[in-house]
Amino acid sequence: MEAVQNEKGQISIHTENIFPIIKKFLYSDHEIFLRELVSNAVDASQKLKKLASFGDFNGELGDLKVTVSVDKEAKTITVSDQGIGMTADEIKKYINQIAFSGAAEFLEKYKDKAPDDKAIIGHFGLGFYSAFMVADKVEIITKSYREEGDMAARWVCDGSTEFEITPAERSERGTDVILHMAADSEEFLENSRIQGILEKYGRFLPVEIEFEGKVINNTTPIWTKSPSELTDEDYKKFYQELYPFSEEPLFWIHLNVDYPFNLTGVLYFPKLKNDFQIRREKIQLFSRQVFITDEVKDVVPDFLMLLHGVIDSPDIPLNVSRSFLQADANVKKINGYITRKVADKLNDLFKADRKAFEEKFEDIGLFVKYGILSDDKFWEKAKEFCLLKSVDEKWSTLNEYREYVQANQTDKHENVVVLYATDRNQQDAYVESARRRGYDVVLLDNVIDPHFINALESKLEKTTFKRVDADTLDKLVDKGLNNESVLSEADQTKLKEVFEKTLDNKALTVSIEAMPTDELPVTITLPEFLRRMKDMSALSGERSFYGNMPNTYNVVVNANHPLSAKVLAAEEGEAQQKLAKQLYDLALLSQNMLTGADLTAFVRRTVETLA
């Protein structure tokens, strides 16, 4: 056997093998070719502007517009610019060497004059080759800005690894990139298709893009401006530009950071009401004003996806895979930054005008609560401005509310009991009973509230939430005081038996309690724990253990109510059961639980007794 020799060397790549892979897999979406070529044209124009500003170009800048045109007959798409152009040598350097980016080189060269320059889009040196995803021949005709009279050059490549450079005719500085479209990509020769792609990716490019005689973009979208230059109207107008025909946003945040990463943007708070609708309006992600995606899942924290608007960051790696994006340190920092900014903005609004904030809370409550559930850092700030609304429309912060009810609603374990209703009308009987005792009731009717309540119980000290109909009031706020029962033990047992016999339902648990005489004779309650678990599983949409559990209601008979004594005094058998049944049905009725045939029978029986 031959011994293995120590050896070091260089891995080699054969262009003819790698080229087809680049062409095919560079981007999953073929329409991206236009984004890349237009971005290059914009770059070429921006570079010229930069050179002029550094004094390295003294000629006429002229009209730096980029033009896109389609020739259906010739089956070509042309992207033209009046930017810096290229000499034949530059073509060899920048175009012939795949993954050698002239943009990166330009930035490197001018980094002292323009550190952190955000105006240049390209940096991978691959974008140009996306043209071969859709074209089987690509031509470049270009003339450099450098020396007047310098020869224009023509470069042609048919997608093989061979190219040709020849002298060409071009009177003005700039570049035309001409794509001879492949047979399987002729869809792109439709004007409407090109218009659509340009509008999608190029709406906010910084250099004018003309197609069919019309400029398709707004070169100075508001996120590129300073907030001090902008009025509320500007922000609202831009919102309409992003999402035509949508309802006015509530307010917005202008993001602007350049250390430790670059990010600008405007985030709008929409009116969310009470639902997690699938929204058409999404946050749009840009990189140097080029639209990248509206799938911002990994860049924006989950709960902020309810917001609308734009984020522009050159620091988000765009041409890489999802998993990389999730692990990217910049992306994580961006997440944290946006969360902080949003929390600060809400806090400012709260402090500046409490009344206005309360009015908006109906619309942003869902968002704030979702944020509290998903992000501890957000909670740290949001606990100061997250509001609870009493059934009588009074708003309080969590702390204010706790203090407000503490004196009257602390149970024997020193827990402050927050009573809540999820439906003011349906639970009216319970709400009113609670209020008669001087208890306050908050309204928590948002889809997210079962989860929110759970989170609050773990975050707030010694605080529990109980729905008004989860138990009798003495048990809801259990102060350890026992009401005296006017009925003897024996009578209580007898009363219980009468009701059990009358109702004859295993799912109902009958109990006798000594309650004040002004409480209803019979109350129906559904234990807090079970109901909340069911609500939570309903929201998550999953079939779960709790979701499938039947409701087990408690039927609580008030031993001290005069009608209880009347039941006991009635003639055993039909008369007694009729009275018990009537009291039970009244309890059902007060909770909107009496329906259909049972309701009809109840009405009939009642009419008979009145007759």
Ligand SMILES: Nc1ncnc2c1ncn2[C@@H]1O[C@H](COP(=O)(O)OP(=O)(O)OP(=O)(O)O)[C@@H](O)[C@H]1O
């Ligand atoms: N229209 C143009 N005018 C002048 N130079 C151009 C033009 N198009 C391409 N170039 C030159 O070719 C280089 C390579 O372009 P390519 O699109 O492949 O990469 P990039 O723009 O640098 O980076 P990215 O892959 O991120 O787009 C550019 O950096 C630029 O120097």
